[in-house]
Amino acid sequence: MSIKEILKSGAPELGVPLGDIEKFCVYYELLERRNKDFNLTAITDETDAAQKHFLDSLGVLKSADFAGKSVIDVGCGAGFPGFPLKIAEPSISLTSVDSTEKKVSFLMEVNAALSLDVKCLHARAEELGQDPEYREKYDIAVSRAVARLNVLAELCLPLVRHGGKFLAMKALDSDEEIEEARAGIEKLGGIISRVDEYDIPGTDLRRRVVVIEKSCKTPEKFPRRFGTIKKQPL
Ligand code: SAH
Numbered sequence: 001m002s003i004k005e006i007l008k009s010g011a012p013e014l015g016v017p018l019g020d021i022e023k024f025c026v027y028y029e030l031l032e033r034r035n036k037d038f039n040l041t042a043i044t045d046e047t048d049a050a051q052k053h054f055l056d057s058l059g060v061l062k063s064a065d066f067a068g069k070s071v072i073d074v075g076c077g078a079g080f081p082g083f084p085l086k087i088a089e090p091s092i093s094l095t096s097v098d099s100t101e102k103k104v105s106f107l108m109e110v111n112a113a114l115s116l117d118v119k120c121l122h123a124r125a126e127e128l129g130q131d132p133e134y135r136e137k138y139d140i141a142v143s144r145a146v147a148r149l150n151v152l153a154e155l156c157l158p159l160v161r162h163g164g165k166f167l168a169m170k171a172l173d174s175d176e177e178i179e180e181a182r183a184g185i186e187k188l189g190g191i192i193s194r195v196d197e198y199d200i201p202g203t204d205l206r207r208r209v210v211v212i213e214k215s216c217k218t219p220e221k222f223p224r225r226f227g228t229i230k231k232q233p234l
Pocket of ligand 1: 075078080098099100125126144146
């Protein structure tokens with residue numbers, strides 16, 4: 001099936017908006033064309049990209065009201081989940097961050113080709129978390145496939161404003177990872193409020209979104225340096 005067919009039937013099945021479907025097609029063409037030069041993703045087949053990148057990314061829309069929100073995607077790689085979210089819900093103000101320069105070059109190319117108006121940043125999340133321009137500035141942080149939740153929470157929660165949310169996209173077998181992160185999330189000013197699940201249409205894959213509310217400000221000492229975050233996770 002083509003990207004268009006998969007998305008047209010998949011988005012309503014998932015219960016999410018889709019936005020301009022042509023933008024997903026151009027995004028895929030660029031992803032396919034640039035994958036070799038930039039080593040962007042293991043997924044290159046059209047069906048896999050539509051299901052495991054585009055529809056999976058859109059699944060997070062079910063876990064919060066994104067309209068008009070400021071959103072930061074931490075460790076976005078080739079743009080997931082943030083770029084599909086911005087196509088489907090253009091009213092969000094999106095910042096996509098990655099620490100690998102060549103991935104950010106690709107993002108800038110997609111951003112220009114699709115006129116998305118995304119702020120693409122080559123940066124480390126833990127450094128942004130200590131920068132007053134970015135610290136506690138976002139309504140929503142999202143992240144997929146970047147680190148275990150106890151590490152990821154320290155990268156993402158400092159960027160979320162008091163009253164905002166961090167939505168961590170995880171696999172179904174994440175019970176242990178979630179329990180292991182619970183106490184650290186509280187130290188960072190967060191609280192796990194729910195774990196949502198959805199099926200990726202057309203596949204037998206089921207995914208999770210760990211919904212974390214920012215209930216207090218993050219203490220100034222967090223985020224720590226990356227070496228410390230990894231060696232001594234909260
Ligand atoms: N979210 C994308 C990419 C996952 S791969 C997807 O789901 O397809 C993980 C990405 O996180 C890599 O591109 C890596 O460069 C980036 N990353 C890892 N640690 C980071 C950090 N501390 N700050 C910013 N980006 C980071």
